[in-house]
Amino acid sequence: MATLLRKIGLIRLHNRDTEDPKHHHNHRGGGGGQQSASLRGKGGAKSGGHKQPPPHPGGAGDASPGPGKGRRANELAQRDRPAVGAAGAAGAAGAGGPRERAAGARAGPGPAVAAGSSLVPAARQQHCTQVRSRRLMKELQDIARLSDRFISVELVDESLFDWNVKLHQVDKDSVLWQDMKETNTEFILLNLTFPDNFPFSPPFMRVLSPRLENGYVLDGGAICMELLTPRGWSSAYTVEAVMRQFAASLVKGQGRICRKAGKSKKSFSRKEAEATFKSLVKTHEKYGWVTPPVSDG
Numbered sequence: 277m278a279t280l281l282r283k284i285g286l287i288r289l290h291n292r293d294t295e296d297p298k299h300h301h302n303h304r305g306g307g308g309g310q311q312s313a314s315l316r317g318k319g320g321a322k323s324g325g326h327k328q329p330p331p332h333p334g335g336a337g338d339a340s341p342g343p344g345k346g347r348r349a350n351e352l353a354q355r356d357r358p359a360v361g362a363a364g365a366a367g368a369a370g371a372g373g374p375r376e377r378a379a380g381a382r383a384g385p386g387p388a389v390a391a392g393s394s395l396v397p398a399a400r401q402q403h404c405t406q407v408r409s410r411r412l413m414k415e416l417q418d419i420a421r422l423s424d425r426f427i428s429v430e431l432v433d434e435s436l437f438d439w440n441v442k443l444h445q446v447d448k449d450s451v452l453w454q455d456m457k458e459t460n461t462e463f464i465l466l467n468l469t470f471p472d473n474f475p476f477s478p479p480f481m482r483v484l485s486p487r488l489e490n491g492y493v494l495d496g497g498a499i500c501m502e503l504l505t506p507r508g509w510s511s512a513y514t515v516e517a518v519m520r521q522f523a524a525s526l527v528k529g530q531g532r533i534c535r536k537a538g539k540s541k542k543s544f545s546r547k548e549a550e551a552t553f554k555s556l557v558k559t560h561e562k563y564g565w566v567t568p569p570v571s572d573g
Contacts, residue, residue, distance in 0.1 A: 401472070408474045412436050415515050427519050432467070439468045440484070443519060447527045452491065455533040461486055466522075467546075468515065478509035481518070482549040487542060491531020494556065496548030501525060502565045505557050 413436070419429055426445055432438040442463040446453050455461070465484040471477045481504055483497035492500040502508035503521060 404472055408470060408472065409436060411475050412470060418514065419516060422516070427516065428463075429515075437470045437474075439470075439515075441466045441468055441515070441519060443523060446523045450527040452526055452531045452533070459486070459533055459535075461533060464488070464526075466519075475511040475513075477506060478504050478513075479515075479518075480504075480550070480553070481522070482544065482546065482553075484544060487534040487544065488526070489532050489534045491526040491529040493526070493529075493531060494549075495552045496546070496550070497544030498549040498552040498556065499525075500556055502560070504553075505560070507561065508565070 416429060419427060424445070426443075428442045428444065430440045430442075432440055442465055444463045446456070446464075456464075464486065466481055467484050468479045468481045470479045481499055483493050483499065488497075494500055499522065501522065503510075503513060503518065
């Protein structure tokens with residue numbers, strides 16, 4: 277019996293000890309201290325790795341930003357990207373943060389960009405000069421081969437871009453032809469100057485002598501012809517074709533040689549011709565060009 281009581285007491289003592297919070301705490305603290313320490317060690321390693329990452333291969337101070345900082349940096353980089361494209365050498369190289377890139381953008385283009393921009397117009401101008409020269413040389417050769425001697429050309433001061441053109445023939449049934457015979461006028465002299473972008477822009481053409489009336493010849497010797505305007509011009513037009521069209525318009529417009537006293541010997545003025553031509557171009561751009569009936573040819 278005593279033995280049974282002792283066993284029951286031992287069982288109670290064992291249950292009390294196992295259910296006691298202090299005993300339970302001490303029981304965990306004995307073996308769990310190492311576990312908590314190991315967890316703290318792992319957590320410390322994780323937090324320490326977040327605060328002090330290993331050096332980046334590119335440099336010792338190149339720390340990787342956190343998620344929030346990385347997103348903000350990407351936004352700033354996207355915002356500053358156009359400025360970097362327009363910046364100088366430092367901005368173009370992408371060195372520094374957003375502040376440095378913004379400073380590079382404010383600094384403006386570097387010498388290389390400025391030099392390139394100055395070279396492009398020069399190369400374009402040289403190309404236009406070559407195109408104009410080749411075209412005008414071909415025009416001179418074609419005119420020299422004309423069998424009917426319709427027109428002839430003389431260069432002004434040996435300039436390939438400034439021509440005096442002699443119109444030797446008009447319609448022999450016209451009153452203008454009769455005027456030329458009666459006044460011993462062998463030709464109608466015109467001046468053509470070719471712009472830098474010829475043949476893509478028309479030449480400026482005006483009458484020099486004799487002084488004409490009507491025939492779409494205006495003050496200063498300006499000529500009212502749509503094909504001589506930027507709107508009516510085509511690079512396919514040749515000087516010969518333009519002169520033939522002018523000869524036809526003289527006859528159609530009832531052009532005559534001026535014989536009025538005091539006015540017939542008055543020479544045409546280039547300045548006046550340019551002003552008149554600009555005025556008529558503005559007028560026709562506003563109201564349009566009058567198309568003659570098909571029956572008039």
